Amino acid sequence: MNHFPRPHTPRRLAAACLALLCGAHMAAAQAWSLTLAAASRRVFLHVGNGTYDNNNGTINLVQVTVPTAQLGNGTALAMTSNSTQATSLYGDNYATCPTPASQVMVGASYRRSNAFNGPASATLSVTSPASLTTTGGDTIPISQVSWTVSAPGSNAPNVIPAGTFNGGTQTLATVPANRYIENCHTFSYANSAVRAAGTYNGRVTYTLSSP
Template sequence: MLVLLPQLATAFDVNITARDPRAVYLRVGDGLMSNGPYNRTTNPLPTPGVGGAVPIIRATVAANQVGNGTPVLMTTPNNPRTTSDWDNYQFCNSGQVYVGGFYRATNASTGNTARLTYSAPAFLQNGTGQTIPMSQISWTTSGNGDTGAQPIAAGSFSSTSGPLTTINRNQWRETCMTFRYANQNLVAAGTYTATVTFTLAQP
C-alpha cells in the first residue's frame, strides 16, 4: 500500500540449482522462507512460503510545502525485512523495500524467462474522492555492496501496468526500491492511498 511508499553481497544476480517442481518465487517486503537462507544446501532444504506483511510506503508533506515541486522521500513505517533471502546479507537499508525472487525449472521446454510486472490504479485517493496521480510516485533501486546496474531500473508508476524486469530460468535476482513523491500538485489535506501489485509469472 502506498500512503501519502567492509563485506560485499554475493550478488544481485545468482545462478541457482535446477530442480523440480518448477516454481517461481517473489518476495516484496517481508516474505516467508522456511529453513533459509535459500543458498543453504543441507537438509532440510529451504522452502519459500506464502505470506508476510504487505509493505506500507508513506510520504508526509508539511502544509506549507504542499505542491512546491520538491520531491519527498517516502518511508516504510511498518519496517519490512531488509535482509536477503538468498544469503541473509543486509542487502537493503531502512526505508527501502526488498524485491527479489527466482524462476526454477529443470526443463528448458517450459520457457527460459519469468516476467515481473506491476499493476496500479491511476490515482491515489482520499476518503472524500480527491485524487493524486500515481505518476507522482517514482523509485530508484540499489543494493548494499552492488556496483553494477540493478535488475529493476529506476522508473515511476506512469501507467496502470508495466514491466519491471525478467528472471532467467534458474536465476535469483534481487534489488532494493526507494520511493519518492514528486509533490507537484496542490492537493487538499488528507490521507491518500493506493495499492500496487507486483506479479512474477512464467507462462
C-alpha cells in the same frame, strides 16, 4: 556479477502487494543477480517482508506526510516504509536493504530443471491504480510516486530498474531460468501541485509469472 545458490518456494504465478500513502531523482542502479541450481519448475516473489518457505500475506506500507510549508513546491519528498526486511531471504542473510525504514526489498526467481521444462524466463511486472484517493474522492495521480533502486556492494546489471508508476501494468524485469534477482526500492513523492487536505491511499501489485 555475483553467483551463489540459495533456497526456494514453489509457484508458477506469484503476486505481492505494496500499499501507498501520501498526506525523482534517478540514482545509480544496482542489483544482485544470483545463479541457482536447476530444480522443478517454480517461481518465487517477495516485496518487503516475506518468507521463502510459504506464502506470506503481508502488505507493507510506504507513506509520506507533506509539511504545510512545502505543499506543492515541486521538491520531491522521500517516503518511509514499515518494512523491516533488511537481509536477503536467500540463506546468506546479506544486508541488501540496510535501512528498511526507507527501503522495500524486492526479490524474484524462476527455476526449471531443463530446457524442456517450461519457458526460458519469467516476467516481473507491477500494476498500479490511476490515482491515490481519499474517502472524499480527492485524487493524486499515481505518476507522482516513483522509485530508485540500489543493492549495496553489488555491481551486477540493473535487473530491476528504477521507474515511475503509470496507472497500468509495467514490465519491470525478465528473470532467466535458474536465476534470482534482488534489490532495494526507495520511493518518493513528486509534490508537484497543491492537493486538498486528506489521506490518500492506493495499492500496487507486483506479479511474477511464467506461462
